[in-house]
Amino acid sequence: MSHAVSDLLHGLNQQQQEAVLATSGPVLVVAGPGSGKTRVLTHRIAHLIQNENVIPEEILAVTFTNKAAGEIKKRVEGLIGPGAANGMWMGTFHSIGVRFLRQNPGLVADRLGILPNFVIYDDADQVAIAKQAIVANNLDVKNVAPRRMLARISAAKSQLLSPTDFVETIENYGDEIVSRVYREYQALLGKANAVDFDDLLVLPIRLFDSSPQILERYQQRFRHILVDEYQDTNRVQYVLVSALAEYHRNLFVVGDPDQSIYAWRQADIRNILEFQEDFPDARLIKLETNYRSTRRIVETADRLIRENTQRIERTLITENDEGEMVSLRELSDERHEARFIVDEIRRLQQSTGVRADQIAVMYRTTAQSRVIEESFRMSGIPYRIIGGLRFYERKEVKDVIAFLRIIHNPADELSLNRVIDNMPIGRGIGPKAIDAVRAWAEQHNLGLVEGFVAAAGALDAPALAGAARSSAQRLGFAIAQLRELEKELTLSELFDALVEKTGYQSAFHHENEEEMERWANVLELRNDLEDFDALGPGEALAAYLDQVQLVSDADTMKDDAPEVTLITLHSAKGLEYPIVFIAGVEEGLLPVSRAIEEEPTNPNAIEEERRLFYVGITRAEKLLYLTHASGRARYGKWDMAIPSRFLANLPVETVRTVGRQSVSGPVSLVGRARSQFATSNSRSSDAPIRTTTIVPDWVAERNAPGATEQPPVSLEAGLKVFHPKFGEGEILSVTERRGDQEYEIAFKLHGTKRLLASLAKLDIIE
DNA sequence: CCGTCGAGGCCCGAC
DNA sequence: GCCTCGACGG
Secondary structure (H helix, E strand, C coil): CCHHHHHHHCCCCHHHHHHHHCCCCCEEEEECCCCCHHHHHHHHHHHHHHHCCCCHHHEEEECCCHHHHHHHHHHHHHHHCCCCCCCCEEECHHHHHHHHHHHCHHHHHHHHCCCCCCEECCHHHHHHHHHHHHHHCCCCCCCCCHHHHHHHHHHHHHCCCCHHHHHHCCCCHHHHHHHHHHHHHHHHHHHCCEECCCHHHHHHHHHHHHCHHHHHHHHHHCCEEEECCHHHCEHHHHHHHHHHHCCCCCEEEEECHHHCCCHHHCECCHHHHCHHHHCCCCEEEEECEECCCCHHHHHHHHHHHCCCCCCCCCCCEECCCCCCCEEEEEECCHHHHHHHHHHHHHHHHHHHCCCHHHEEEEECCHHHHHHHHHHHHHHCCCEEECCCCCHHHCHHHHHHHHHHHHHHCCCCHHHHHHHHHHCHHHCCCCHHHHHHHHHHHHHCCCCHHHHHHHHHHCCCCCCCCHHHHHHHHHHHHHHHHHHHHHCCCCHHHHHHHHHHHCCHHHHCCCCCHHHHHHHHHHHHHHHHHHCCCCCCCCCHHHHHHHHHHHCCCHHHCCCCCCCEEEEECCCCCCCCEEEEEECCCECEECCEHHHHHHCCCCCHHHHHHHHHHHHHHCCEEEEEEEEEECEEEECCEEEECCECHHHHHCECCCEEEECCCCCCCCCCHHHHHHHHHHHHHHHHCCCCCCECCHHHHHHHHHHCCCCCCCCCCCCCCCCEEEECCCEEEEEEEEEEECCEEEEEEEECCCEEEEEECCCCCCEECC
């Protein structure tokens, strides 16, 4: 073996080496969590370039996030030298889809009827368009939920069904409605010269269908195709990849059926399960050794996932240390849960010096992040939320982007509406004025945007009078001016002109903190634009607008700032942290209520939830905490919560259960005693396999008469306590009051308050 | 034409 | 509990 080859194989195990070297023909790598999948990918790419005379342009690598693509590229260059990977096609399916479309503007216009300046509509844009489509069909948005329609439309597109194809599948009146809305939705996108996310995958396929020469060109170009997270690909992605790989047949896919968590967006687990049928000459390589987590974490995960039926049998093993017990903890409600997490992080930081960026808090639903965030904000521990309200979804940021989109694509009337509704320059333009401009525009066979531009300059202008007229002129003039400036200014200069000429800048008075923060966000956007100043005028805007729509939540993560990461289980896929908290391990959250509802007809839904839990658990390297609450507010209403069924299957040998520590409200003393029993029992027992069966017991006990009416534990002066609303405080005095006790508590942030023992939900801190 | 107010839906997850 | 939408008065 040559020097170069053995260098690249150094430190890889047998199976990993096999995966790196199997460079001819189709290969399926089934890679367990933490099994060195990324190393395999990077070393394989490095090997191809360095030892197999493959030039970077001949490699197509599909990753799950754009950030992962960047990392892989960096690591490849670390192996074979800076710049050595330049020219490689790497990114998510969606960004690669855009690339196909952008690279063939003429054909895309000719065959697909989409002009080169098309924009990509995001989730909110899609909802708006779906609503329009519903209204246009004389249906009521109240009865026909736009999001439900979008889900159906997305599902149709994911199976490559056009509106016309869809008609063939109609089985009932509901389908009939979807069909009509789908048709109108697609027509509206076309009119706006816009595409949605699914189109980014569907349109390249239609392009290749209509022009086999183009497909052939790419087929010959990509000698090697690599796809990460193959278990989460859908039908469209499968078709795209198979088509591209047809010529060279060097298709290398990596995935793990146990981590398939995107069935809801049409990911088809069959793609991976049937890979060997699709490619009978495919080589199967299994990576089963986990290098990431302690043995206890690995065993916990393995035991959990064995409950699933839809999987390829395999064992996850590790040579790592046994590590600490997984900590399972019950808290009284979501605030106490959040507080526990923050307190524990502080304790860990003090005792072990762990950095904030080595810690992640994960949850099933974004709604859970609010309370947790609040707790972090109060604690002063730096944190970062992935997902939730993304930067680009903030109102003030969307406003500016909407205006940029009009400049770039005058057909984008959705953005025009947004500008008119939200920016000061739109003041004075109401439905009546818009109707008048539209009437004029239609007469002249022009779009609405051009109507406004004409109102500002043309002699033959839309019929407007008074205030509406001057407002329309103001808007039209700004659009016309900025459109010209876009051709000569850099993006950041264009931004400056935009906020000035639209009066957007002066709309911020910087009087209160909120306004200042919003303006800071607008300026942050300017920062963003500066990155594109190197591109020439006229070109930068298109590139920027694409990028804005394609960044994912996980892409926005910074590595440098030492912050605790707050993240959904879905977004956490592919990441790893020394310390992981998973919050809300409860029925209704994990598994999420929808999956429970579907259970009778679709047991796969629960299995996917279990996989999601599995993904979360396997993110942890050293310490893993699982928390759940006895009660939780949902939709603003408080409700009892039941511990997740998944907990019942976790091995007692690896999980330590700690009962609730609240001192008021329904305290489950029995549960606490029992969990201590369970722990000590596991130590003395030498029974081979034992699972925690205490979960259903807790529920039974909590619902048993008397169990919920524990007398409040009395507190005394001097104790430090925590209140869900007022935070930390110290008890100054305790007084008897009608059979109850009243505490006088000095809160750090909210001053001194008098609270009744029976009502206040207090935790003792010290 | 604009801002305010109350009703109702909402939240499963993401490119 | 928070956001969005439509109705209403200024």
